[in-house]
Every structure is written in structure tokens, then in C-alpha cells.
Amino acid sequence: MDKVAELNSKIEANDITLAGILDKQKFTIDYFQREYRWEQKHIGQLIDDLTTAFLSKYDPKHEREEVENYNSYYMGPIVMSSSSGKLSIIDGQQRLTSLTLLLMYLNNRQKSTEDKETVETLIFSERYGKKSYNMQVPEREKCFDSLFTTGFYEIEKEDDESVIALTNRYNDIVELFPEEIDDFALVYFISWLKEKLIFVKIVTYSEENAYMIFETMNDRGLNLTPAEMLKGYLLSKVKSNTKKTELNELWKDTIQNLHAWSQFEDLEFFKTWLRAKYAESIRPGRKGSTNEDFEKIGTSFHTWVKDKLGSIGLQSEKEFIHFVEVSFKFYSGLYLKILNAQKEEKTGLSKVYFIDYFGVARSLSYPLLFAPINETDTEEVQNQKLQIVAHFLDCFAVFRSVNQRTLGQSSIRYTLYSLVKEIRNKSVEELKMILSLKIAEQEENLEGIGRFTLNQQNKRFARYFLSRLTHFIEEGSGINSDIDTYMSDTVKKPAQIEHIWADVHEYRKDDFEQKSDFQWFRNTFGGLILLPWGTNQSFNKDPYSKKLPHYLKQNLLAQTLNEGCYEKNPNFKNWYRNEGLSFKPHPEFRKVDIEERTELYKAIAEKIWSAEKLDTLI
Numbered sequence: 001m002d003k004v005a006e007l008n009s010k011i012e013a014n015d016i017t018l019a020g021i022l023d024k025q026k027f028t029i030d031y032f033q034r035e036y037r038w039e040q041k042h043i044g045q046l047i048d049d050l051t052t053a054f055l056s057k058y059d060p061k062h063e064r065e066e067v068e069n070y071n072s073y074y075m076g077p078i079v080m081s082s083s084s085g086k087l088s089i090i091d092g093q094q095r096l097t098s099l100t101l102l103l104m105y106l107n108n109r110q111k112s113t114e115d116k117e118t119v120e121t122l123i124f125s126e127r128y129g130k131k132s133y134n135m136q137v138p139e140r141e142k143c144f145d146s147l148f149t150t151g152f153y154e155i156e157k158e159d160d161e162s163v164i165a166l167t168n169r170y171n172d173i174v175e176l177f178p179e180e181i182d183d184f185a186l187v188y189f190i191s192w193l194k195e196k197l198i199f200v201k202i203v204t205y206s207e208e209n210a211y212m213i214f215e216t217m218n219d220r221g222l223n224l225t226p227a228e229m230l231k232g233y234l235l236s237k238v239k240s241n242t243k244k245t246e247l248n249e250l251w252k253d254t255i256q257n258l259h260a261w262s263q264f265e266d267l268e269f270f271k272t273w274l275r276a277k278y279a280e281s282i283r284p285g286r287k288g289s290t291n292e293d294f295e296k297i298g299t300s301f302h303t304w305v306k307d308k309l310g311s312i313g314l315q316s317e318k319e320f321i322h323f324v325e326v327s328f329k330f331y332s333g334l335y336l337k338i339l340n341a342q343k344e345e346k347t348g349l350s351k352v353y354f355i356d357y358f359g360v361a362r363s364l365s366y367p368l369l370f371a372p373i374n375e376t377d378t379e380e381v382q383n384q385k386l387q388i389v390a391h392f393l394d395c396f397a398v399f400r401s402v403n404q405r406t407l408g409q410s411s412i413r414y415t416l417y418s419l420v421k422e423i424r425n426k427s428v429e430e431l432k433m434i435l436s437l438k439i440a441e442q443e444e445n446l447e448g449i450g451r452f453t454l455n456q457q458n459k460r461f462a463r464y465f466l467s468r469l470t471h472f473i474e475e476g477s478g479i480n481s482d483i484d485t486y487m488s489d490t491v492k493k494p495a496q497i498e499h500i501w502a503d504v505h506e507y508r509k510d511d512f513e514q515k516s517d518f519q520w521f522r523n524t525f526g527g528l529i530l531l532p533w534g535t536n537q538s539f540n541k542d543p544y545s546k547k548l549p550h551y552l553k554q555n556l557l558a559q560t561l562n563e564g565c566y567e568k569n570p571n572f573k574n575w576y577r578n579e580g581l582s583f584k585p586h587p588e589f590r591k592v593d594i595e596e597r598t599e600l601y602k603a604i605a606e607k608i609w610s611a612e613k614l615d616t617l618i
Contacts, residue, residue, distance in 0.1 A: 011204050012203045013201070014201055015198055016199055026087070027088065027096075029136070043169045046102075047177060054181070056283065056295075058192075060184060060185065068195070070196055072196045072197070073197055075198065077092070078199050078202065080203050081203075082204070100134070117187045143167060147170050151174070153167045168460070175458075176407065177408055178406075225267065226302040229302040231248070235324070239317060251328070257336060269335045272335060274304070275417075276370030276424070281293045283295050334382065338386070345483065350387075352369070353483075354468070357487045358461060360407060360416065368392075372425060384428050388435060391435075394609060395609045395610070395611075398609050399445055402449050439611040455523070466525075467483060473556050473557060477572040493535075495531065495533070500561070507543055526596070544589045548561060552565065579607065582599075
């Protein structure tokens with residue numbers, strides 16, 4: 001074999017840290033998997049997994065070097081091809097790109113802290129004074145530049161789906177990163193991330209070998225996943241070969257249906273099911289606490305099941321058969337029902353659809369949705385329970401967000417998982433009673449609407465809030481309204497937040513001497529509406545008098561500013577009068593008008609997010 005052929009056939013595999021992979025390295029990304037497609041659920045799970053692993057060992061009394069003794073976290077294999085001294089990522093781009101976004105966020109956080117840990121060289125490197133990003137995709141550079149330097153990027157019309165996803169996922173990180181990792185703990189976390197995040201780096205010297213490894217790793221039949229190990233254990237308890245074959249076919253078909261959604265959807269299903277129906281404990285937020293059922297299911301549910309046979313009710317062969325033949329089949333069907341309900345708005349499950357746009361991460365929301373549902377529940381009862389829990393989750397997320405509280409998992413996980421146990425296997429009436437009380441007793445409420453002011457961190461929530469208000473009044477007025485028009489980024493002209501006041505202090509000097517006061521009021525809810533992409537940019541610095549005629553051509557919430565909305569519009573007028581809502585036109589838009597609109601928005605919100613709304617869901 002000549003040296004070229006020998007090199008082409010060479011394959012190297014080594015365990016390596018995140019710093020070892022990214023520090024001062026350059027990677028190209030193969031064209032066929034260049035698009036970045038992670039969703040909020042993926043980035044949320046990553047943040048929760050990493051921060052939970054770190055916080056289980058972190059103690060502020062530790063010296064920095066003690067991080068070396070913290071547990072490592074395994075991020076799986078990545079496959080690269082080396083040619084002419086350049087590395088191309090064949091498998092692992094989604095994870096490495098997501099971690100690069102996290103590193104950018106951490107670097108921006110460090111700008112205001114005294115202690116710092118070097119992060120920049122994991123994001124970009126310089127040569128002859130020219131900076132270039134380690135993940136080399138030219139069309140992303142403008143977005144990366146802005147996120148790295150300011151922590152913000154304004155999506156532009158020509159941006160592709162990857163840039164839109166990158167921007168949204170960075171914003172998700174800002175929103176979901178836990179409060180527990182404060183400025184003091186931040187440098188510890190960065191050190192841990194760089195040195196204790198472990199991959200298996202597989203490097204080949206021919207693309208043919210790289211794709212062979214990639215295909216082998218992604219061949220579902222060859223993966224010995226926790227789901228496959230759990231199947232092997234459960235079926236080993238069945239004596240009849242005929243029954244064992246029958247259950248194996250059921251298992252394979254079900255896993256295939258889950259994999260149709262994503263490569264790892266089966267693993268997420270098992271975590272949801274076991275946490276919802278069987279787990280009894282969760283690690284408290286105290287520093288140094290040990291992992292409990294919730295965390296153990298997240299890392300190795302197949303071994304957790306073996307350790308908890310008594311709690312699950314698995315002793316006899318008959319019970320093992322029932323667990324696969326009935327329980328597994330039923331709850332996997334329930335999981336697919338929720339996935340389908342969040343993909344497309346369905347009659348009777350609209351609340352489940354809404355919370356996929358904004359709210360609590362799936363690792364917490366899905367166990368709550370599962371918890372009250374029993375194998376004997378009819379389709380109607382299942383839907384009622386799903387709607388009730390989804391409405392509670394919606395209220396929980398909105399109440400916290402209008403009060404500018406985080407939805408980061410570590411800050412709410414103990415509260416919500418305790419509720420999983422409280423509503424487990426409850427009837428519809430019991431569920432409604434428990435969650436009505438929880439909504440009424442929640443520490444935060446809609447009074448926060450009056451204090452809310454828009455910023456980069458809460459922009460996604462503000463868009464959701466305005467979308468729901470717009471959708472609600474349009475539906476009430478008999479207008480064919482689709483929430484996707486306002487929340488989706490994939491429609492032709494995505495909705496954007498429009499400031500009714502242009503960013504020109506001089507227009508409002510009679511109301512505000514100080515520019516800071518003007519800016520605060522400009523960013524309150526009463527000063528915001530939604531407009532399609534391009535329309536709000538075209539207004540730019542126009543005064544309100546020039547904008548007002550154009551609002552009449554937009555969605556109903558925008559139209560209500562213009563007196564023309566109230567002419568020959570009996571359905572809308574009858575509806576808002578019956579609802580007791582104080583809509584009125586605003587020929588001018590001064591400080592008092594913003595205050596009135598804020599109160600109106602609060603009144604609408606109280607009709608959407610309330611304990612009383614549960615009665616209409618049954």
C-alpha cells in the first residue's frame with residue numbers, strides 16, 4: 001500500500017475537550033449539512049443538561065482549580081475529514097455551532113465581570129491581524145460579528161434560515177440561562193465547559209471513510225441507545241418467544257414513528273414518560289445536592305428502570321408484558337399526539353399549540369402534560385386534560401415574563417416537578433381545581449404588564465404577547481385569524497414589533513424632558529403593535545400622524561388606533577362591547593394614550609390568561 005492510500009484509509013479517534021476542539025481551530029462545514037436547524041427545545045435541553053451537571057458539583061467556597069475534579073459531561077462523537085490541512089465537519093455541526101453561540105453569550109456576560117476566563121479563541125482566531133471565525137460559513141459572518149460584539153442581531157430580509165435560527169437560538173440562551181450561575185459562578189462554569197465537556201473526535205483522511213462512519217453512526221439499527229438497552233432488558237423478562245417477537249415488532253414500529261420526528265425523539269419520549277408517571281424526586285437547588293430520579297432518568301433511564309422495578313410495578317412476566325404492550329404503546333401515542341398538536345393547530349388542542357411558541361422548556365412542560373393522563377382515559381378526556389395543563393403552563397410563563405422573571409429551567413424546575421406529582425393521575429375536575437388554585441396563587445400576576453418595558457432579552461415574549469392579543473380580538477370579531485401569521489418566522493413577511501412612537505425624542509419633548517423617560521414609555525406594551533416585515537421599517541422615523549393611516553390596512557389590533565376601524569364594523573364593535581373592553585381611536589398618541597392602551601392590553605390579557613378560562617376548556 002502506498003503512503004497516499006495508507007493515509008486515506010487512516011482513521012483516528014480520541015477523546016478531547018471542547019477547548020481542544022475549538023481553540024484556534026478552523027473548520028469548514030460540508031454543503032449537505034450546512035444549514036443550522038436547532039430549535040428552542042434543543043438549545044433549552046442543552047443548557048439544562050450542562051448547567052444541571054455543573055451545579056450538581058459547584059460550590060462557591062471552591063477554588064477555581066477544584067473545577068478539575070468536577071464530573072465530565074460527554075457530548076458524543078464528532079466526525080471530521082482532513083484534507084490539505086483543512087478540517088471539514090461531517091457530523092457534529094449542530095452541537096458545535098450551538099456551543100459557539102453559548103460561548104458568545106458567556107463572553108458577553110463576562111464583559112461586566114471582574115474575573116474572566118478566555119473564551120474568544122474558541123470562537124475566532126486572528127492571523128496577520130485579520131479575525132475569522134472558527135466555524136467558517138461566510139453567510140453567517142455578519143450575524144456572528146453582531147452577536148459577538150453586541151449580543152444582538154437584527155434579522156434582515158435576505159438572511160437565510162440558518163441565520164434566522166442562529167439569532168433566535170442566541171436569544172433563547174439569553175432567556176433560558178439560569179440565574180443560579182451568577183457573575184461569581186460564571187467563570188467557574190466557563191472553565192468547566194472548556195475542560196470538562198468531552199467529545200470523541202473521529203478524524204479520517206478521506207471523505208469516503210468520513211461518510212461511511214457518518215452513515216454507520218446514524219443507522220438506527222446499529223445504535224445501542226438507552227432505548228435499545230431498555231428494550232433488551234424488558235423483553236428478557238418475557239418467556240414466550242412468540243410474545244417476545246410480537247412485542248419487539250411493536251417496539252420497532254413505535255421507535256420508527258418517533259424517529260420520524262428526530263433522531264433522538266425516542267430518548268425524549270422515555271424521559272417524559274418515566275418522569276411524568278414514576279419519578280418521585282428531583283435534585284433540590286441547594287449547592288452540592290446529589291442527583292435524584294428526575295436527573296437520573298435524564299442521563300440513564302434504562303438503568304433507572306432496573307433500579308425502580310418495585311416503584312414502577314414491574315415484578316411478574318404479566319406486568320412486563322403490560323408495560324410494553326399497553327403502557328408503552330399508549331404513552332408513545334400520547335407523545336406523538338402532543339408533537340402533532342404543536343406542529344399544526346388542531347381543534348380542541350389550541351392551548352397545546354400556543355405553548356410551543358413560547359413557554360416552559362419541553363423537559364418540564366411535557367411531563368406536566370403527561371402526568372394526569374391515564375391509560376383508560378378516552379380521547380375526549382385526554383384532550384381536556386392536555387388543554388387544562390397547557391393553559392396553566394401558558395399562564396405560568398406569561399405571568400413570570402410580564403414581570404420580567406426568567407423561565408430558565410433551574411429556577412423553576414423544582415416548582416414544576418413538584419406539581420407533576422401533585423396532578424399525577426387526577427381526574428378532569430380534580431385537575432381543574434388544583435390548577436385554578438395554582439394560577440390564582442401564583443406569586444406573579446398580570447399587574448406586571450404596567451411595569452413591563454421592551455428590551456433585547458424579552459423581545460420574543462413581547463412578540464408572543466402581542467400575537468396572542470391580536471389573534472384573540474380577531475377571532476372574537478369573527479375574523480379568520482391564524483397565530484402563525486404573527487409568530488412564525490417562516491411565513492412570507494414575518495411579523496415584527498412596531499414602536500408606535502418613532503425613536504425621536506424631539507417629537508415628545510412636551511411630555512418628556514428626559515430622553516430616558518421617553519424611551520421607557522416608548523417601550524411599554526401600550527406603545528407596541530405588530531406589523532409585517534418591511535412595513536414597520538418603511539415608517540422608520542415618521543411621526544405618528546403619518547403612520548396612523550397605514551395602520552388601518554394592518555391587523556385588527558393596529559387598526560384600532562384609527563377611527564376608521566370603528567366605522568361599518570359591527571362585529572368588532574358588538575364583540576368588544578360585550579366583552580367590556582374600552583377600545584377607542586387615538587387621533588393623537590401622547591403619554592396618556594400609551595397609558596390607556598397599556599390598561600386595554602391588560603384587560604384583554606386578563607380574558608386570555610386567567611383561572612376562569614379553564615371552565616371554557618371542558
